Amino acid sequence: MPSPKRSGPPPSAAKLAELWVDPGSQPRNLFNGVGGGAPKPAVDGRYTVTSRDTTGFSISYHVRDENGREWSAKIGPEAQPEVVASRVLWAVGYHQPPTYFVERWIAVTNGHGQVLGGARFRPHGSALGLRPAGSWSWQRDPFVGTHPYSGLIVLLMILNDSDLNNRQNEIYDVLDGPREGASRWYVVKDLGASLGESGRVDPRRGYIEGFEREPFITGVEDGLVRFGFRGRRYHLLEHITVDDVRWTCERVRRITDGQWRDAFRAGGYDDELTTRFIARIKQKVDQGLALK
Numbered sequence: 001m002p003s004p005k006r007s008g009p010p011p012s013a014a015k016l017a018e019l020w021v022d023p024g025s026q027p028r029n030l031f032n033g034v035g036g037g038a039p040k041p042a043v044d045g046r047y048t049v050t051s052r053d054t055t056g057f058s059i060s061y062h063v064r065d066e067n068g069r070e071w072s073a074k075i076g077p078e079a080q081p082e083v084v085a086s087r088v089l090w091a092v093g094y095h096q097p098p099t100y101f102v103e104r105w106i107a108v109t110n111g112h113g114q115v116l117g118g119a120r121f122r123p124h125g126s127a128l129g130l131r132p133a134g135s136w137s138w139q140r141d142p143f144v145g146t147h148p149y150s151g152l153i154v155l156l157m158i159l160n161d162s163d164l165n166n167r168q169n170e171i172y173d174v175l176d177g178p179r180e181g182a183s184r185w186y187v188v189k190d191l192g193a194s195l196g197e198s199g200r201v202d203p204r205r206g207y208i209e210g211f212e213r214e215p216f217i218t219g220v221e222d223g224l225v226r227f228g229f230r231g232r233r234y235h236l237l238e239h240i241t242v243d244d245v246r247w248t249c250e251r252v253r254r255i256t257d258g259q260w261r262d263a264f265r266a267g268g269y270d271d272e273l274t275t276r277f278i279a280r281i282k283q284k285v286d287q288g289l290a291l292k
Helices: 079-092 147-158 208-213 242-252 257-266 271-289
Strands: 046-053 060-064 070-075 100-102 105-109 112-116 119-123 130-135 169-174 184-188 217-221 224-227
Touching: 046 070, 070 079, 079 100, 079 119, 079 147, 079 242, 079 257, 147 242, 147 271, 208 271, 217 271, 224 242, 242 271, 257 271
Parallel strands: 046 105
Antiparallel strands: 046 060, 060 070, 070 119, 100 119, 105 112, 130 169, 169 184, 217 224
16 A cells, blocks of 8 residues: 655645644533534434445444434444544544434334434534535545644544544535634544454454553654554554654643543443543553653
């Protein structure tokens, strides 16, 4: 695979804001997430299924709630990790669409309802206030070589995201004018392959034992950091520097204990698992900050 290469000149501050903005000194609300006070999907609500997609790792549904709002609903082991990972990226300053975890819901097909377990719900279409404008590539994009670009990869390593796939990278035009410092967003979405173990063939998602066991950083060679990551596309990690890791870890360290617990509560995790996940993340952050 080719090494990442910047397309065009170094990004201006305005261009860089399309990928990342400083979230500021006021901690973001990680329970409500980027959606803020917008309507959320209802637990035990009835959702009319308009289409179903079984081609990916997780089964996804396009559904419409009783108020006519449309959602993308994903069931399976990726649902909870995706909500948490999305909250964490947003806390650090990376743009994200709204996501929610719904513990139980009713899928209605041809008038017949079926109770389904936990799902990641994401508003569909114009309800996001965002218009899809294509995809972007890890290998060639305007941000390669910047701390926010490399820092995003480091953050995904902290979360053990195994799916560094260009198909997950979406460009959005912001419909209601600039938001979070930009009128266009470069987004990594579908973050469900997180908080578990990395691997090339269906690594376990949301798997605390694997998350605790797998190493984060395995060494430094000539100023470049080596990771314990065992997934595909390791070439994206080959040019990550000590400064890149420290830049990321300094920002992750600013996430408060309350924010961490809100992020995992939003993902439907219980207190015991939440405590274990947070402890391991903080260990990784400390390891990154100790690099010289």
